[in-house]
Amino acid sequence: MSAVTSFPADARPLLEVRQLSQVYNLNRQKLFAPRPKLKVLDSIDFSVRPGEAVGLVGESGSGKTTLTRMLTGVERPGDGQVLYDGVDVWTGGEAHRKLFRRSVQVVLQNPRSSLDPRMRVGTSLLEPLRSLKIEGDHGTRVLEVLDQVGLDKNALERFPHEFSGGQLQRIAIARALMPGPKVLIADEPVSALDVSIQAQVLNLLKDLVRDLGLSLVFIAHDLSVVAYTTSKVYVMSSGKIVEVGKPLDLFRTPQAEATQALVGAVLSVEAGLAGNALA
Amino acid sequence: MTISAKPHAIEVNNLVVSNGDVTAVRGVSFTIPHGGRMGLVGESGSGKSMTALALMGLLPMGWNTHGSILHDGVDLVTQSDKALSSRRGRTLSMVFQDPLSSLNPVRRVGDQISSVIRRHTGADRKVAEAQTIELIKQMNLPRPEQLVRAYPHEISGGQRQRIMIAMALACYPQLIIADEPTTALDVTVQKQVLRLLNGAVRDRGSALLMITHDLPIIAAMCDTVAVMYAGRIVEIGPVQEVFRNPRHHYTRGLLDSQPTMDNIALDGSSRLVSIPGMVPPLHSLPTGCAFNPRCPAATDKCREIMPELGSDGVSAACWHPIRLAGEVAAQ
Numbered sequence: 001m002s003a004v005t006s007f008p009a010d011a012r013p014l015l016e017v018r019q020l021s022q023v024y025n026l027n028r029q030k031l032f033a034p035r036p037k038l039k040v041l042d043s044i045d046f047s048v049r050p051g052e053a054v055g056l057v058g059e060s061g062s063g064k065t066t067l068t069r070m071l072t073g074v075e076r077p078g079d080g081q082v083l084y085d086g087v088d089v090w091t092g093g094e095a096h097r098k099l100f101r102r103s104v105q106v107v108l109q110n111p112r113s114s115l116d117p118r119m120r121v122g123t124s125l126l127e128p129l130r131s132l133k134i135e136g137d138h139g140t141r142v143l144e145v146l147d148q149v150g151l152d153k154n155a156l157e158r159f160p161h162e163f164s165g166g167q168l169q170r171i172a173i174a175r176a177l178m179p180g181p182k183v184l185i186a187d188e189p190v191s192a193l194d195v196s197i198q199a200q201v202l203n204l205l206k207d208l209v210r211d212l213g214l215s216l217v218f219i220a221h222d223l224s225v226v227a228y229t230t231s232k233v234y235v236m237s238s239g240k241i242v243e244v245g246k247p248l249d250l251f252r253t254p255q256a257e258a259t260q261a262l263v264g265a266v267l268s269v270e271a272g273l274a275g276n277a278l279a
Numbered sequence: 280m281t282i283s284a285k286p287h288a289i290e291v292n293n294l295v296v297s298n299g300d301v302t303a304v305r306g307v308s309f310t311i312p313h314g315g316r317m318g319l320v321g322e323s324g325s326g327k328s329m330t331a332l333a334l335m336g337l338l339p340m341g342w343n344t345h346g347s348i349l350h351d352g353v354d355l356v357t358q359s360d361k362a363l364s365s366r367r368g369r370t371l372s373m374v375f376q377d378p379l380s381s382l383n384p385v386r387r388v389g390d391q392i393s394s395v396i397r398r399h400t401g402a403d404r405k406v407a408e409a410q411t412i413e414l415i416k417q418m419n420l421p422r423p424e425q426l427v428r429a430y431p432h433e434i435s436g437g438q439r440q441r442i443m444i445a446m447a448l449a450c451y452p453q454l455i456i457a458d459e460p461t462t463a464l465d466v467t468v469q470k471q472v473l474r475l476l477n478g479a480v481r482d483r484g485s486a487l488l489m490i491t492h493d494l495p496i497i498a499a500m501c502d503t504v505a506v507m508y509a510g511r512i513v514e515i516g517p518v519q520e521v522f523r524n525p526r527h528h529y530t531r532g533l534l535d536s537q538p539t540m541d542n543i544a545l546d547g548s549s550r551l552v553s554i555p556g557m558v559p560p561l562h563s564l565p566t567g568c569a570f571n572p573r574c575p576a577a578t579d580k581c582r583e584i585m586p587e588l589g590s591d592g593v594s595a596a597c598w599h600p601i602r603l604a605g606e607v608a609a610q
């Protein structure tokens with residue numbers, strides 16, 4: 001068995017949300033009319049165990065990014081709990097919150113907009129340590145992390161525009177790894193990249209889960225990309241989790257309508273050549 | 280009928296697109312017959328969009344076209360801006376990746392479609408408006424009478440892209456160029472839009488140039504494919520042949536990089552094949568074959584001499600093309 005699925009099946013969740021809901025007020029349609037409300041997250045239960053890679057899929061607007069904002073503690077849920085290592089991150093005290101903030105890190109879709117274009121890569125990498133006020137030998141840490149993502153140390157002196165999309169995404173992953181997180185959350189980390197480069201980044205994420213024992217939450221539209229990277233997938237639709245399962249089971253026997261729609265949307269070269277891709 | 284007696288919807292010969300000493304497209308040739316569908320695939324920066332913009336006469340300031348682009352009995356390279364502009368939307372038209380930036384934000388979408396119809400067919404307002412509603416119905420859009428009155432920002436990305444397709448097809452062009460038409464869309468919407476584009480192009484007998492870096496889209500929509508790398512076509516041929524038996528190592532790499540449900544191992548141990556390295560920048564292309572620093576089969580010859588399409592008896596620009604079982608190299 002590979003490392004991806006080798007965590008003890010009864011290990012308790014490292015990061016978990018329970019009965020999480022969030023409502024946003026939208027703009028008024030008319031003056032003096034009440035502001036319409038939108039339930040963006042509706043009673044979500046979600047968890048990831050140590051060393052586990054889970055996927056989160058759903059159509060655009062289903063609430064994936066909003067859930068990510070809760071998982072990383074940048075937004076406080078209207079209802080329900082976010083637990084890190086079994087303790088509520090909003091009521092568990094300052095020390096626990098600090099531990100949580102450094103232990104859960106994010107990688108976003110577009111590395112060009114998530115890295116400051118005027119900052120040398122070396123400076124960008126140190127940024128999270130500074131904002132989290134982490135002490136220690138930062139120089140050694142930077143080299144260690146560069147090695148983990150397969151980049152050369154001469155990258156440190158260069159600026160973002162000098163890199164390709166795939167290299168920049170590696171740099172963004174390196175930056176997320178700097179504080180030594182236990183959980184990495186990747187929100188559509190390859191959808192802005194070319195096919196051949198996507199494969200490099202997906203392989204890297206898999207290696208990190210295996211070699212560092214990281215937990216991964218991987219968000220995407222495309223079920224085949226998620227299936228390749230994770231061992232358990234949550235399907236979201238209109239703010240709800242509508243199905244959870246092993247990727248191949250979801251693919252072969254999708255139950256929820258939203259899962260069926262996502263499976264039906266996957267195009268493959270084989271289906272195209274057989275002439276039935278758009279059937 | 281809109282199909283002319285000319286043999287091809289478009290015939291491109293040795294197209295070069297450059298700006299001073301920067302060359303984005305370095306000698307590209309292909310033909311698409313009437314009603315034919317060609318896919319143009321390659322990584323970002325390989326020159327796909329610059330090729331499309333050259334065909335449309337819409338290159339950014341400072342960029343020049345050399346070679347010939349034969350279409351509807353004329354060479355578009357030698358045509359005046361005015362002549363080109365009168366063709367756009369009539370004999371050839373284009374659908375862009377981002378419909379929001381190519382629609383006029385302050386005009387109702389219906390007016391934008393009907394003004395294209397009026398400009399090119401001379402139809403009066405009433406006729407053009409009726410045709411617009413009919414087109415929107417064909418695009419499977421809900422409530423066409425209301426939709427024509429909407430502004431671009433009031434409808435979803437998928438709906439906007441269908442409006443763009445409606446506009447591009449309004450005058451039955453001989454050729455429609457679609458540049459990454461679904462890249463900005465959600466996967467579930469993507470398939471609907473492709474299906475629609477597929478049917479609409481077929482119904483009109485138009486030819487299609489489909490530009491994308493997504494191989495499954497090409498397999499679904501096209502009969503031939505041209506693979507582009509660093510401004511050149513490195514492999515071209517029928518989709519069935521090229522995708523089943525790629526000859527160029529870059530094509531092979533692209534196909535292998537695709538995650539598919541079939542190559543996913545149950546225990547999570549599967550790894551994707553990836554092409555190492557990255558596309559070289561235009562200003563420092565390697566000598567010889569531009570793919571050589573990333574190619575598993577590169578030899579000294581590849582590093583010195585640039586291969587042409589057909590250099591080795593197959594339609595790939597490669598000194599050591601991938602051979603089928605039992606096939607021997609041409610000398």
Ligand SMILES: Nc1ncnc2c1ncn2[C@@H]1O[C@H](COP(=O)(O)OP(=O)(O)OP(=O)(O)O)[C@@H](O)[C@H]1O
Pocket residue numbers: 024025026038040058059060061062063064065066067221
């Ligand atoms: N600050 C906000 N105020 C009001 N509505 C919001 C806000 N943020 C998000 N929404 C709405 O919440 C819903 C969920 O949005 P979210 O960004 O989580 O979707 P998503 O699943 O990440 O979509 P995508 O795949 O397009 O990234 C959408 O309907 C969105 O319009």
Ligand SMILES: Nc1ncnc2c1ncn2[C@@H]1O[C@H](COP(=O)(O)OP(=O)(O)O)[C@@H](O)[C@H]1O
Pocket residue numbers: 303321322323324325326327328329330339561
């Ligand atoms: N407006 C522009 N100004 C300068 N260079 C450009 C412009 N548009 C494209 N290029 C360059 O031309 C090359 C080909 O680009 P493009 O045709 O857009 O590639 P593709 O569509 O295959 O991704 C790239 O190196 C790109 O940086």
Ligand code: SF4
Pocket residue numbers: 527528529568569570571572574575576577578581586596597598599600
């Ligand atoms: S010419 Fe040489 S380097 Fe280029 S693709 Fe063929 S084998 Fe590889």
Ligand SMILES: [Mg+2]
Pocket residue numbers: 064065066187
């Ligand atoms: Mg999102």
Ligand SMILES: [Mg+2]
Pocket residue numbers: 327328458459
């Ligand atoms: Mg492009």
